[in-house]
Amino acid sequence: MSISETYFPAEPKGPEVKTAIPGPKSNAKLAELASVYDTKAAYFVTDYYNSLGNYICDADGNKLLDSYCQISSIALGYNNPALLKMAHSDEMAVALCNRPALACFPSTDYYEILKEGLLSVAPKGLDKVCTAHTGSDANEMAFKAALMYQANKKRGGKPFTEEELTSVMENQLPGTSDMVILSFEKAFHGRLFGSLSTTRSKAIHKLDIPAFDWPKAPFPTLKYPLEKYEAENKAEEERCLKELETTIVNYPSKIAAVIIEPVQSEGGDNHASPAFFQGIRAITKKHDVLMIIDEVQTGGGGSGKMWLHQHYDVTPDIMTFSKKMQNAGFFFSEEGLAGDQPFRQFNTWCGDPSKALIAKAIIGQIKEKDLLKNAAETGDYLYSKLASIGDKNSKMLNLRGKGRGFFIAFDLPTPAERNQLLGECKKLGLNIGGCGDQGVRLRPALVFGKKHADILADIVGKAFENL
Amino acid sequence: MSISETYFPAEPKGPEVKTAIPGPKSNAKLAELASVYDTKAAYFVTDYYNSLGNYICDADGNKLLDSYCQISSIALGYNNPALLKMAHSDEMAVALCNRPALACFPSTDYYEILKEGLLSVAPKGLDKVCTAHTGSDANEMAFKAALMYQANKKRGGKPFTEEELTSVMENQLPGTSDMVILSFEKAFHGRLFGSLSTTRSKAIHKLDIPAFDWPKAPFPTLKYPLEKYEAENKAEEERCLKELETTIVNYPSKIAAVIIEPVQSEGGDNHASPAFFQGIRAITKKHDVLMIIDEVQTGGGGSGKMWLHQHYDVTPDIMTFSKKMQNAGFFFSEEGLAGDQPFRQFNTWCGDPSKALIAKAIIGQIKEKDLLKNAAETGDYLYSKLASIGDKNSKMLNLRGKGRGFFIAFDLPTPAERNQLLGECKKLGLNIGGCGDQGVRLRPALVFGKKHADILADIVGKAFENL
Numbered sequence: 025m026s027i028s029e030t031y032f033p034a035e036p037k038g039p040e041v042k043t044a045i046p047g048p049k050s051n052a053k054l055a056e057l058a059s060v061y062d063t064k065a066a067y068f069v070t071d072y073y074n075s076l077g078n079y080i081c082d083a084d085g086n087k088l089l090d091s092y093c094q095i096s097s098i099a100l101g102y103n104n105p106a107l108l109k110m111a112h113s114d115e116m117a118v119a120l121c122n123r124p125a126l127a128c129f130p131s132t133d134y135y136e137i138l139k140e141g142l143l144s145v146a147p148k149g150l151d152k153v154c155t156a157h158t159g160s161d162a163n164e165m166a167f168k169a170a171l172m173y174q175a176n177k178k179r180g181g182k183p184f185t186e187e188e189l190t191s192v193m194e195n196q197l198p199g200t201s202d203m204v205i206l207s208f209e210k211a212f213h214g215r216l217f218g219s220l221s222t223t224r225s226k227a228i229h230k231l232d233i234p235a236f237d238w239p240k241a242p243f244p245t246l247k248y249p250l251e252k253y254e255a256e257n258k259a260e261e262e263r264c265l266k267e268l269e270t271t272i273v274n275y276p277s278k279i280a281a282v283i284i285e286p287v288q289s290e291g292g293d294n295h296a297s298p299a300f301f302q303g304i305r306a307i308t309k310k311h312d313v314l315m316i317i318d319e320v321q322t323g324g325g326g327s328g329k330m331w332l333h334q335h336y337d338v339t340p341d342i343m344t345f346s347k348k349m350q351n352a353g354f355f356f357s358e359e360g361l362a363g364d365q366p367f368r369q370f371n372t373w374c375g376d377p378s379k380a381l382i383a384k385a386i387i388g389q390i391k392e393k394d395l396l397k398n399a400a401e402t403g404d405y406l407y408s409k410l411a412s413i414g415d416k417n418s419k420m421l422n423l424r425g426k427g428r429g430f431f432i433a434f435d436l437p438t439p440a441e442r443n444q445l446l447g448e449c450k451k452l453g454l455n456i457g458g459c460g461d462q463g464v465r466l467r468p469a470l471v472f473g474k475k476h477a478d479i480l481a482d483i484v485g486k487a488f489e490n491l
Numbered sequence: 492m493s494i495s496e497t498y499f500p501a502e503p504k505g506p507e508v509k510t511a512i513p514g515p516k517s518n519a520k521l522a523e524l525a526s527v528y529d530t531k532a533a534y535f536v537t538d539y540y541n542s543l544g545n546y547i548c549d550a551d552g553n554k555l556l557d558s559y560c561q562i563s564s565i566a567l568g569y570n571n572p573a574l575l576k577m578a579h580s581d582e583m584a585v586a587l588c589n590r591p592a593l594a595c596f597p598s599t600d601y602y603e604i605l606k607e608g609l610l611s612v613a614p615k616g617l618d619k620v621c622t623a624h625t626g627s628d629a630n631e632m633a634f635k636a637a638l639m640y641q642a643n644k645k646r647g648g649k650p651f652t653e654e655e656l657t658s659v660m661e662n663q664l665p666g667t668s669d670m671v672i673l674s675f676e677k678a679f680h681g682r683l684f685g686s687l688s689t690t691r692s693k694a695i696h697k698l699d700i701p702a703f704d705w706p707k708a709p710f711p712t713l714k715y716p717l718e719k720y721e722a723e724n725k726a727e728e729e730r731c732l733k734e735l736e737t738t739i740v741n742y743p744s745k746i747a748a749v750i751i752e753p754v755q756s757e758g759g760d761n762h763a764s765p766a767f768f769q770g771i772r773a774i775t776k777k778h779d780v781l782m783i784i785d786e787v788q789t790g791g792g793g794s795g796k797m798w799l800h801q802h803y804d805v806t807p808d809i810m811t812f813s814k815k816m817q818n819a820g821f822f823f824s825e826e827g828l829a830g831d832q833p834f835r836q837f838n839t840w841c842g843d844p845s846k847a848l849i850a851k852a853i854i855g856q857i858k859e860k861d862l863l864k865n866a867a868e869t870g871d872y873l874y875s876k877l878a879s880i881g882d883k884n885s886k887m888l889n890l891r892g893k894g895r896g897f898f899i900a901f902d903l904p905t906p907a908e909r910n911q912l913l914g915e916c917k918k919l920g921l922n923i924g925g926c927g928d929q930g931v932r933l934r935p936a937l938v939f940g941k942k943h944a945d946i947l948a949d950i951v952g953k954a955f956e957n958l
Binding site for chain 1: 528
């Protein structure tokens, strides 16, 4: 019995498409919702009650195989019975009805929930956690941790000066900081004001919003197939590392931290080699800059490892997470990254026990059903099938993500053809996401099996033929 | 039968304090938690299973009357049966297990949930909602809405220029924006990078974090009792309004929006008159500046009205909320505040249906049990009792919040005495919060009745005597 059959005996055998998508019921509901809520980005209205496993059901009863999964945020498929059990539990009800201000009034069971849940999958070396609310929020809390840590180090244990205490109330130096966070070209780290200043994926994310003038470094543009362009890719990565180091050394103020995604996701599923990430770790250590790895989209097991950077043999100072974990936050080890005084790294909720319980249940299932192995093996199987399509169709470019589980992507020659392909797939019953200008990314749940891979490949193949 | 008796027949008759607070079990659990999670701001470990109604129970079994309520975030008391029922419902389980990317794949029932819940208490004139995740996040989304709206207006419908599209990727003008958000001295609007730039309550919130150089205006410092200082207070408010208008008129770049709390909460429970808020509305309209009212802490019924600014007869352009609603976001009316294109005001989750369901259940109870009336009446009763204590004790200063339900506060002569009073209250079985440098704020749940007010006043009276 496949993993999806153990969870979802009633899962559809294949996509069922009865109407255009969005269909008449979706459109009617969107019109209603649009009177009170922004729907300009909506694809269709979703019936979450009748979505099951790897199939998302829309308001018209169309059932699509889902390889996008709420922008990479569904770990165990729709209406997973193990999650439903947790959702119906007494501990969940108590967590939902009595949401604590966790930093002031932590709950008697928060330690156990963290220990059995999130901390049980903490990457090696990062044994503490700070919980947050969304990926953007987790990244900004990580920035604050890094900035305060570096400022304390510079201050050398001395108390704040009178000048710092007064100037900060005017948003001026020296109380506020001219230290910065460096990010990479094409990166995506969120859309709040600090995180958006490190996001460099698309103009539309950033236009008209004030930004900090923070520095960037180039992210390598690899050529595919990797085997063919080994030397060129190595040179490209070395160029990027060199430019990173030059920026760090010459920057007029201190770079507190570098933030990087293990695979740049929104920006186009841009991969780099383990050596590149190891190079960043060496440079950041050498120059006393912290390294933050943003696993918001890449984390949670889709790569065949719990965190994608575990493919690289690198230990960052901070690793952020959200999405598939359903609970956001960051892991760290250095005591000083928790702040040197109370109420500095602080907010009302500091997380949410109801989400920590969901994370614990998801992690429990990942272990119980060895879903990392499924992602690794099914991912390899899927990659091979897509490679065969690519062999026959010259419009599939830069197939990538081999050995990275489900973290597979490919490009089309133009943004228009990419969008056309996404539309064709939807018509054929596959919900699939784009990324960057002309990329297609796969982000199925961890319960996606070989039979789903067959259907996906079949539809993608047909969609390419229809282009 | 009192409201709390209808919900909580087993609610304690009074505080039960058996150990020092934190007691030995709290301390042991804090030590354990501190090995993986920052506990520097913790008061005690809380047993949410055994907390009930207006009483918070700690790990040692101490039961404190709670007038702080998770920093103003518990609307219906602990373990309210109506909320527990919602928490155990099927719709909650489906919402928890299938968290949608709401802007792309909204759920079939989201319109009804919003309509019966949050939108049913939208302030007059603001009939649309944008859902978010926390108060800080709601405020930053409101800032982005205002900034994009003003930029679009300035651009006059023209498309983005090539220069805007390229410069924004470098975090430079003209693609990024030099428009600003104005806030008031002593304001608190959150701790993310944009919201923290508008927060001006305490240095410790802001030190070492980069900030936007955004402008401020003075918030009036009123003298109490109000009856005695009517003329002086009027002059003070006029001075502040004048300075606000001068700043707006002379500011070198455009002020997109002004953000203000109806009562400055973290900054010390600073009140101003309806005329002051009406003055801001007139000035912002005159100069084409948007007005954002931040009801994160003040909203949700504690003032005797659903939103505190409804005491002022003012309609802002945007009103933000979170905390007691358990669901964050902002209300607005102007279509353009939802963004002119898809994916501009956007993030993965754009809210959380599980929180929207909790908000709906809370709002349902507020209506069913007329909890606004309870807050207004019990608040008046409590105010009188505290005024009697103040008459007898010269260390109670600036009692304020008359006619504002539970939104009552007072000062002590020094921060040390304030902290001493908070400690005395805790020893006597009352969990109570400070604000500003020497303020004490009341933030009970909406189910706080006259018998609780009697106990609170009794303890506060004794604590003053013990100073």
